[in-house]
Each structure stands twice: as C-alpha cells, then as structure tokens.
Amino acid sequence: MSKPVVAITGPQKGAFGPRFLVACAVRWYGATPLQVRPGDDWQQLRYDAVVVTGGHDIDPVLYAAEPEVHPKYDPERDALEAAVIDDALNTGLPLLGICRGAQLLNARRGGNLFQELKSHRKMTSNRWTVLPLKTLKVAADSHLCKLMRADNCRINSLHNQAIDRAGDGLVVTGRDLDGIVQAIEDPSRPFLVGVQWHPEFLIFSPRQRRLFGALIEAAEERRPTKP
Structure with missing residues (x-):
C-alpha cells in the first residue's frame, strides 16, 4: 500500500524552517509530505491528513471581531487554510493545527481569540522563544x-x-501557568488537535514527535485497506 500523504499548509513564500521540520516529522513516521500554498488548486490534490502551520495572525473578521491590534495579515493564506480546514471538518480528515493553525481551527468552529496577550500574562513571559521554557x-x-x-x-x-x-x-486540554489556552481537541474525532506551541521545533523530544505520529496513525486507520 502507498504511504499516507499529509498536506502541510503555509504561506506562499518563506517559513522554510517550520515547513521543513514538519515535513521531517511526517517522514519520520512513514508518510509523504505535500506542501500546499495559496494559489494551489488544493481541491485537485489528494491527501490523507492535514497540518496547518504557524505564521501571521489571522484576520479578526474570520471570528467576527473588530481589530484591536494591526499586525500583518495574509488574506490569501487565510482563505486557503479556512477552506482546507472546513473540508477536513466536513470529511473527517485528521488535522493538526499549529499556533496560527490552532487559532484558525478554533475560529472555523465559531470560537474567538485574544488579539494580544501581554496584558493577560502575570506568571509567564511574553518573550518569543523556540526553546521549551514554558x-x-x-x-x-x-x-x-x-x-x-x-x-x-x-x-x-x-x-x-x-x-x-x-x-x-x-x-481545552492544555493551558500555561497564566491559564492561557495552549491546546484544544475534539474528543469525538479520531484526531482533531490544535496546539499553540511549535512541536516541529521540538522534534528531538519523543513526546512532541508523538503528535505527528498520532496524526499519521489516524490517517492510516482512515484509509481503505486492500481487499
């Protein structure tokens, strides 16, 4: 049987590091990564699971909110990933949302976001780091x-x-020490998980790799078997 294919969504340009590391994690568990970008005819692609990677903040219009901050948005990426997430939700595809991917998954299910976190932090730092310090x-x-x-x-x-x-x-299945949401999941699905951190930067850790392994296991179980 052929290997399961995992669609990895992201921006049109850049984000080479996260894309590469997610692809490495996917290959680690015997699946084939498929990079999907804005402008691709994603409806013609065939894949068995989805990873929605991190990046720019999503436009607050997607969760019916007025903008409180003014970061850089990527409307083409928002449109692509919203469509891919909706398709995965409708067809039951296993899906892992990372950082912005978790936020967009939440928005597609009718949830909303805190648009800034500094004012919500008391016990944790607002500093960005790829190191596992939280x-x-x-x-x-x-x-x-x-x-x-x-x-x-x-x-x-x-x-x-x-x-x-x-x-x-x-x-909500994970929070940090300030109570800020760090993970969500749908317990009624074999694998529908969103994490606020970046496990692809921590693939040296077996427990972080298991997120990708479980996604691919769910994809394999969903695929038709040979007669």
Whole structure:
C-alpha cells in the first residue's frame, strides 16, 4: 500500500524552517509530505491528513471581531487554510493545527481569540522563544495527555495571540501557568488537535514527535485497506 500523504499548509513564500521540520516529522513516521500554498488548486490534490502551520495572525473578521491590534495579515493564506480546514471538518480528515493553525481551527468552529496577550500574562513571559521554557498543564484523560504521557511538560512560545472562547465541539486540554489556552481537541474525532506551541521545533523530544505520529496513525486507520 502507498504511504499516507499529509498536506502541510503555509504561506506562499518563506517559513522554510517550520515547513521543513514538519515535513521531517511526517517522514519520520512513514508518510509523504505535500506542501500546499495559496494559489494551489488544493481541491485537485489528494491527501490523507492535514497540518496547518504557524505564521501571521489571522484576520479578526474570520471570528467576527473588530481589530484591536494591526499586525500583518495574509488574506490569501487565510482563505486557503479556512477552506482546507472546513473540508477536513466536513470529511473527517485528521488535522493538526499549529499556533496560527490552532487559532484558525478554533475560529472555523465559531470560537474567538485574544488579539494580544501581554496584558493577560502575570506568571509567564511574553518573550518569543523556540526553546521549551514554558510549562504546559495538560488536562487529565485527554487525547493530548495520552500522547504527552504526562500532565505537564515544557513547551516553546512564538505567539502574540491565543484562543479565548473555544469553538463548537472543541475542548481545552492544555493551558500555561497564566491559564492561557495552549491546546484544544475534539474528543469525538479520531484526531482533531490544535496546539499553540511549535512541536516541529521540538522534534528531538519523543513526546512532541508523538503528535505527528498520532496524526499519521489516524490517517492510516482512515484509509481503505486492500481487499
């Protein structure tokens, strides 16, 4: 049987590092990465799972909010990834949203975001770092807890926005020490997970790699078997 294919969405240009590392994690577990960019005819592509990578903040119009800050938006990417997420939700494809990907997944399910986090932080730093310097508190009996094999671990932080109200069917399964949402999942699905940190920068850690392994396992179980 052919290998499962994992679509990796991202911007038209740049983000080489995160894309490359996600692709490495996908190959690690025996799947084939497929890079998908704005302008691609994604409806003609065939894939078995999706990773929506991090990047620029999403336009607040996507969760019916007025802009409170004015970062750089990427409307073409927003449109592509919103369509890919909606398709995955409608067809049951396994999906992992990373950072902005988790935020957009939440928005597509009707949730909203905090547009800035500095004022919400008391115990944690607002400094961005790829190093695992922040503490993740994981909800017991969640899919994430089973993957992490612990109720807390260390994560990195590369975001200035985060999930406020979880969308329909999504459960908050991870928070940092300030209570800021770090992970969401849909317990009714084999694999529908969003994480606010960047596990691709931590693939030296087995517990971080298991996020990608579980995604691909769900994709393999969903694929038709040979008669």
